[in-house]
Amino acid sequence: MTITAAVSGASGYAGGEVLRLLANHPEVEIGAITAHSSAGSRLGELQPHLLPLADRVIVETTVENLAGHDVVFLALPHGASAEVAAALPEGTLVIDAGADHRLEDPEAWFQFYRSEHAGTWPYGLPELPIGPGAGPGSGHKQREKLRGARRIAVPGCYPTSALLALTPGFAAGLLEPEDVVIVSASGTSGAGKSVKPHLLGSEVMGSMSPYGVGGGHRHTPEIEQGLSNAAGEPVTVSFTPTLAPMSRGILTTATARVKDGVGAASLRAAWESAYEGEQFVHLLPSGQWPATQMVLGSNNAVIQLAFDEHAGRVIVSSAIDNLTKGTAGGAVQSMNIALGLPEVTGLAQLGVAP
Amino acid sequence: MTITAAVSGASGYAGGEVLRLLANHPEVEIGAITAHSSAGSRLGELQPHLLPLADRVIVETTVENLAGHDVVFLALPHGASAEVAAALPEGTLVIDAGADHRLEDPEAWFQFYRSEHAGTWPYGLPELPIGPGAGPGSGHKQREKLRGARRIAVPGCYPTSALLALTPGFAAGLLEPEDVVIVSASGTSGAGKSVKPHLLGSEVMGSMSPYGVGGGHRHTPEIEQGLSNAAGEPVTVSFTPTLAPMSRGILTTATARVKDGVGAASLRAAWESAYEGEQFVHLLPSGQWPATQMVLGSNNAVIQLAFDEHAGRVIVSSAIDNLTKGTAGGAVQSMNIALGLPEVTGLAQLGVAP
């Protein structure tokens, strides 16, 4: 089986990571590599780490260039993907790494993006429970909605880490829907390759800083959507992202109030059950805590939790690589599922450490 | 006025920072420099950045060596300071950078340190309100308890950042005492100079990880104590520290539920009022957020807050240098107050950036 794939946005970090993974994928042949302002350049100028692809030439991002492939990966500015997808055949698998088709609620979309909602696509987080009481069985997780899908919305990087951290507790009915607090630290590649003064190496090395504080970050409604779906009731989240002095990785600290009578054992059981058999999401043995280094360059998520009886809260820590599991890895994993390939095909299960 | 000062624990990071600040202090003459296993070494071998002190020889940490100075800084393992202090004259100013004398509640001490409580000393965080309703006036802050004091307990680095972030809201009666959540990211110097595998450069660079999760970190009761004193009622905190890939700095994200009817304006007014006139604690202009780089090497704390109406919570961000304002700077500032010197004497109000 040879799958042809086109990759747009190939000059950026997300597009580069999609290419890195596809170049390692045994069933994929990389077709068009597209971008906008860098069309005409050798890929080696913009993504020098992709040495086997260095002499490939980037072409303009147009429907003509993207058409004719089995799979099209979109890593475009938000607002652009609906039009492109509409112009591609229905049978083409279109995987959107952007935000356009993640949210189900048009009002939430408008509130955070100030444009018309372009419709919702199946959400590419296979390990997500799809409703309250959803267990580890394949029938109860988001992956079943991805089988055979031809349009997939890749989750945001923060939502991936936050939803993997907290949905087991909400799906099992163990957590209160209010006063959920999530603080995440992200590597700078999450902010993309656009040159802004605060992203200069001199500014970020040796420094931590928050941004989008107070509920304004666009990933907030996406996190609330996933948690609410799992809980079967509206969940309210305070989410604060911070920028950390590292290129890759997200460490999320997520905490929620535990319902009366729920203890450490039932909490652990819920998380164990949720991720039993998963090949990329790992609940660590008791006592071992996630570190982003564990998952660098891999499609893994590592998770640990603790019950703080004094505060009446569960604290869950999750680590992912924002570009792999948080973006391109999730995209390729979803592609594998959509096309009926083994889910791990072409995806690293070992991190690059130290 | 020349003050003679002895510094114990001079081979570690806290002791080294005390020395750095005292060497810049116009009224202080550095006397005995003491340590344990490195006694007999030139200071330049252990603290090569302290070039003007390089040829000073470290002597053993004994009462004999510490006695005879106006001020004695203790940076010893916990459990050791009470005995040393008891052997020093009452008129000697003893400033303990360790934990022994911070907690007021012997039970909390025993629960977290498993040893007998050694008594409580005045808490060296001058900007802290000392009770509910405490405003910016000198009569209502902790600094008044430091004037003339001869025993001072320097706060922990995390409590310094957390208390500066949240006490204005509790002192002003605007925040609920439950479901306070604090997540802090610290540079690795906070873990000290002891050589442990997880603190190797190879392990920490490019990686974020949590530790002491679930309420177990020893700074938790200290944070609760400070917030409870400000609130006039018991405050319960979920505190999670994380290790960030940087040498210095703490970024704290602290969030609490806002009482019904409290809005953004009254929140901002409380923080403005609390830090009006303070020379080291700065509420940033609206829209500007703290970064640890702003305060590197300085005794400053920078703070910003946002009201998340949707979640009903205030989110406060604070940044300090864990070794300066979080340890040695707080110690020297407290010394200045105790001895009647201008509070800023010898302390940097400018960070080293980028």
Added chain:
Amino acid sequence: MTITAAVSGASGYAGGEVLRLLANHPEVEIGAITAHSSAGSRLGELQPHLLPLADRVIVETTVENLAGHDVVFLALPHGASAEVAAALPEGTLVIDAGADHRLEDPEAWFQFYRSEHAGTWPYGLPELPIGPGAGPGSGHKQREKLRGARRIAVPGCYPTSALLALTPGFAAGLLEPEDVVIVSASGTSGAGKSVKPHLLGSEVMGSMSPYGVGGGHRHTPEIEQGLSNAAGEPVTVSFTPTLAPMSRGILTTATARVKDGVGAASLRAAWESAYEGEQFVHLLPSGQWPATQMVLGSNNAVIQLAFDEHAGRVIVSSAIDNLTKGTAGGAVQSMNIALGLPEVTGLAQLGVAP
């Protein structure tokens, strides 16, 4: 074809990287995983990034545990490998990541290691020319000595980067054998996982420092050996290693005097010819310079050169991942050659960036 492989020194960085690569190798089944002080531990405790191997238990490094495999990787302290190899069958492929069998000259060995020379094994740097005038043909490179070999000495990480940088010029007779100067910057993983104060994260982040200055570093004779063999005459090298604030990677700046009459074109031709057809060693297009990020986690080396006519010198820059091409990748590549597998089997040709 299934190859069974044992890995000793599995708790360290080199051993961990061998395991990472072998776990991705389609023809290899990992057998015994051995170490010394950590025998009895789950691998997941020591190498948490190797998630698929987390439940494997480390056993003691003994001949009994290592025997019975097709391949044995040794990552032991120097001085230990000869005895182990002698106790293993001649038909077992033994690949030593340590220094014991790299040097050909017993006197040089004694001068730098102060012990008896244990004999020389084929040197596992396949791309190395094996004599003056050696071109790109397979008959003239070190790889031919690895075919069918059953004992292989993996080069040091610095020599790998330095020899790949300079041997093309010496093999082609373009460079003077004196006044060769090499300065390398290495990530801290090159110093291993042993806990020493100067390797603490707090010490290395934001800092660069040299070590082994003045000709004392043990990789110096190994570099001179490789350059001298290529030149057909003794080459003298001044080598200075420095420690850089990153976990992985070596950037080498190597410079030599160019013989009279040699110009930029003939220099470039020599390097082009040397690496034409190589799959892991890449001479970059003119104007593009190596960065260690290009090769992170991959088995690639990237190289660029410039002719400084004013100074009469060629300056060559090379970047490798010290743990991959510089250690474990070179070891696996050599294994592939020795066993007749395609050279790239199981080895990444794409770096993890940014």
Added chain:
Amino acid sequence: MTITAAVSGASGYAGGEVLRLLANHPEVEIGAITAHSSAGSRLGELQPHLLPLADRVIVETTVENLAGHDVVFLALPHGASAEVAAALPEGTLVIDAGADHRLEDPEAWFQFYRSEHAGTWPYGLPELPIGPGAGPGSGHKQREKLRGARRIAVPGCYPTSALLALTPGFAAGLLEPEDVVIVSASGTSGAGKSVKPHLLGSEVMGSMSPYGVGGGHRHTPEIEQGLSNAAGEPVTVSFTPTLAPMSRGILTTATARVKDGVGAASLRAAWESAYEGEQFVHLLPSGQWPATQMVLGSNNAVIQLAFDEHAGRVIVSSAIDNLTKGTAGGAVQSMNIALGLPEVTGLAQLGVAP
């Protein structure tokens, strides 16, 4: 004595560091703070670490705004300072942190900068010997040319580190003038605050890369000028700068062939003699090597040397903070000398570590 000082280029890293040092200078009152595109902004928006100056407003860089101060610091693009200086009174001390007035040779200027030479000003590196045989006496060093000067050219950051490393050997006649090789690693602040893709945090963290290789870097003729003046004959240098994953600091590895008959003792004696009595340039005790962390934020340079008898070369390592001793600290030190103040006034002699 109160000196009024104007600072141009205040939005950049060099200008910011001049302001940081002047704000700590007991004899200086900061007057106009000027820049170009950010004129009209609060300084706190651009230099948030300069908290005591946060409310100062940046004004346009014009002669009108700069005039009327005792001292004017210029941190402008090259080519701009001559005109500004010509419009300021002769009695105003003008200190140029740019390159315009460093080179003595108009041809070298034209070759590297492609514009007309604007004339040479006294070179602001007080510790530099001013001719062969120059010893430690004040009559033989560059500082004497700075006394009473009213135009001073601040050295480049790389030349500062390279000249402090090697001039003692050339001034003492111990080194050969050919085959001098210098490799420097610089923090990213040396590249300034302009936003270029390769300076993004994501690109520089975890990565080392060279640039300006092959003799093309503009600091090359400045280094050769200083070494040649010390040697009394033309010295030829191969200089390679590299970018290191840190915000500040330069580590220079400089090596030169030692003349026949010169040994370790006479080498050490030359360096000892050169820096005896200097307050900012420190030859470290034998066995201790420089690290950039030792000097962070201070005006110090730390130096060590080794004689590699086998290679016949001396290897000298020097570490400075590129923004302090390498730019703004050198500027303020030169100001102190020009105005007759004690040389160390307002300048840190202690680094910020770890």
